[in-house]
Amino acid sequence: MWMIWTLLLGLFAICWGIARYNTYKPTVKHVDIQVSRPLNNNGLRILHLSDLHMEKCSISPEALLEQVKDEPIDLIALTGDYLDTKRMSGRFLQYMDALQSLKPRYGMYAVFGNHDYVIADYLPTLQKEMERRGCIVLKNEHHTLDIGGQKLNIIGIDDAYTGRSDADRAYHGVTEGINLVLTHDPHIVLDMDHHFDYLLSGHFHGGQICWPKPYHLRKMGKLPGLNVISGLHYHQQRAFYISDGLGQTAFNLRFGSRPEITFHSLGSGPSVKS
DSSP states (O other): OOOHHHHHHHHHHHHHHHHHHHHHHOOEEEEEEOSSSSSSSSOEEEEEEOOOGGGGOOSSSHHHHHHHTTOOOOOEESSSOOOSSSGHHHHHHHHHHHHHHHHTTTOOEEETOOOOOOOGHHHHHHHHHHHHHTTOOOOEEEEEEEEEEEEEEEEEETTTTTTTTOHHHHHHHOSSEEEEESSSSSSGGOOOOOOOOOOEESSSGGGSSSSSOOOOGGGGOOOHHHTTTEEEEEEEEEEEEEEEOOOOOSSSSOBBBBOEEEEEETTOOEEOOO
């Protein structure tokens, strides 16, 4: 019997080591999406990061910059769950400083996620610090850019998981153009009547621990039950993307998933590559 227990403990230790190792090895993905009216000849190039989870993130700001330094970046999109304790705000702002140093042509935009609202009373202070670093935080509101004579509406819908989303308010005053939606919980796509060309989100971590399957996500809504937890999907012919996120929750482990850094190009074609 002791030999069986020894083998089981050894197997557990190996799996734990692999799962821990995975948190340091992000997957860099490239997604090309066709939109109705291309914004420029090369497409709009977006760096998308989600679910940084400062409490359990193995990838340092320096390591993040090393991964993205050779990529052209027009815009940075952040889709929530950055931290859930005030003491980690300093570390998070180091990432914001790193991203600011990339000098994206059209700026940096962010929404909050459910974990961020654990420290709701502190978020106004955090938002000010983010804005000091050139990041526009959108809470059921939008920001319009003129890109080569085309309008890009960046629409930030607040977190659906905590009941803070208000698409009507976010879209109020939006005029004709390309609609890019940023939100944390992708479930919003199931109920939205508003038009969007592309939606970026996170929330599920790609399951984080998928062995044998991420059954634990079933409690998080309809999409996991449909096996929609990661990557590019379509609902009513509208494209949306779910990032696996950069950090972790509960345990700083990943099994069957990796941290994700994503580059989206809007206007260059309906294909996905990694």
